[in-house]
Amino acid sequence: MGGETEHLGVERVGATLVLTLNRPEAKNALSLPMLVGLYDGWLAADADDDIRSVVLTGAGGAFCAGMDLKALAGDGMGDQYRDRLKADPDLHWKAMLRHHRPRKPVIAAVEGHCVAGGTEILQGTDIRVAGESATFGLYEVRRGLFPIGGSTVRLARQIPRTHALEMLLTGRPYPAAEAARIGLIGHVVPDGTALAKALEIAEAVNANGPLAVEAVKASVYDTAAMTEADGLAHELEHGWPVFDTADAKEGARAFAEKRPAVFRRA
Template sequence: MAERPIGTESIDTEPFDTEPFATEHLTAHRRDATLVLTLNRPAARNAFSPSMLVGLHDGWMAADRDDTIRSIVLTGAGGAFCAGMDLKALGGADPEGENHRERLKADPDLHWKAMLRHHRPRKPVIAAVEGPCVAGGTELLQGTDIRVAGTSAVFGLFEVGRGLFPIGGSTVRLPRQIPRTHALEMLLTGRPYSADEALRIGLVGHVVPDGTALERALAIAARVNACGPLAVEAVKASVYDSAELTETEGLAAELARGWPILATEDAREGLRAFAEKREPRYRRA
C-alpha cells in the first residue's frame, strides 16, 4: 500500500496485508508509516493467549524487516490493554490456539520475545493504554518506548500477592525506568496504580481522556515518522545500548554511532529542507 503524505490521514486505521502474522487475537493495521498492533481478546481483557503471543512476535519481526514502517503503536481492543497471562489458554483450553502452541513449543523464547523481554524492535514502539494494564500487561508495557494512558487505565504487578514472581523482566527493567523506591513498592505490594499515579512516578508519559489514548499515540507516531528514519533508529539504539555503560564509554559509543548518521544523504536532505522551508523527503540513504 502506498504511503500518503504525513498529516493527510484520518484517525481511522486501514487494514493492510497482515497474512504473515495476524491471528485470532492479534490484529494489525497500517496508518501511513505506522504499524498498529491491537491485542484483540476483549472478552478476556486481552489476556495473553498462544495466538496473541505468536501474532505479537511475528508483528515485531515484520516491522523490523519492513523499512516502510517507521513506528509501531501497541494498543488493546474493547477498552482494555492487557490483563496478563491466561494460564488456561496457554495450557490448552483455547482450541483455536493449537497450531500456535506448537510454535511456542518449537521456540521456548518466542513468548518472551513477544512480550519484548528478549527483543527490542529497532523502530520506536508507542503504547496506547485504556483500562487494565496489569501483571503481564505492565511487563509488556516496560518494553515500549513512549506510553500514553487513558484516565481510567490501571497498572500493577500483582504477582507477589498470589505468591508468584514477575519473570517478564520487571525486577530488572522497572527500577531502571522509574525511581527504585516506586519500583520496589509496585513490585512488593502488588497493589493497583491509577493512570495519574503512573504518570507521577514516570511509568507513563501522557494521561489523556478515556477513549483518546490511541489518537494521541498515533499523533506522536506521526511526529516520529516525519523525522529521519536512520537518525530515529540510531538514537533509540544509542539510548538503550549506552544505559549500562559508564559516561565515558557511553559518550564514545554515541560518537561511533552518531557520526555516520551525520554523513548520510538523509542528513543533508534534512538541512536542505530546513533552508528551503519545506518538508524533508527522507530515503533511508
C-alpha cells in the first residue's frame, strides 16, 4: 500500500487511511524511511477519492519523540530513501506537514511521548486526540536548538500566545490534561483508546459530503491570515461551488426522505 516502509505502517479502515509511525524501540523518533513513507502516505490519501480522512498514530505506546539525527542520515536504510531526499530536499518538511497540507482531514491519535518533532507534526494535523498519559512539549531550547519544524510560526496561531511562548521558551513537558486546557489537543481519553476515538471521529467525518468537507477545511486554512472582510469574500470562492454539486442535491433529498445520504463526490 502506498507509503508503507519499514518505519511506517499503512492500513485502510473503511474510508480512513491509518498511518502508523513504527519505530517503537526509539519511541518512533523520525527516520528517513519514516519521513519518505509519511510524505507518500499524504499523497496517496489525497489521490484516492475513496479515502475521506487520515489518522496519524504511533506504534508501541508512543507517538513521536522527535528527530533521530543518526537515523535521518540514512545509514543502512537503502539508497532509495537517500535518493528521494536528494531529488526533493524539502521532502522531510512536507512529510512533517510543515510545507504540505493534505486535502483530506488529518486526525492525530497520540499515546505516550509526542515531543519536539512530534509536537511539530501535531501542529499540522486538524483534529487531535490523546491518551491521558501522553506528554507534549518542544524541548529544542533545552539543547540549544531551534524548533525549525514550524512551531515559532504556527503554535501562537493555534493556542494563546502566552501558552505558545511558555512552551517554546521553557522547553518543559506538558501532560495531556494541560495540553487540552490550553487548546493544543481536543480530546483526552483513557490510555490505549486514542486510536479508537480518532477512528470514531474519522467515521463521523467520512459520513459527510467529501467535497463539502474538503472545501470547509481549505477555507479555514486559506482565510486564517486574512482580515475578516477578506476572509468572508474568499469563503464564497470555496462555498458557492459546493452548492452546485450533485452531492449537495443528494444531501437535501436524503434529508427530505429521512434516509442517510449517499455521496458520490460529484
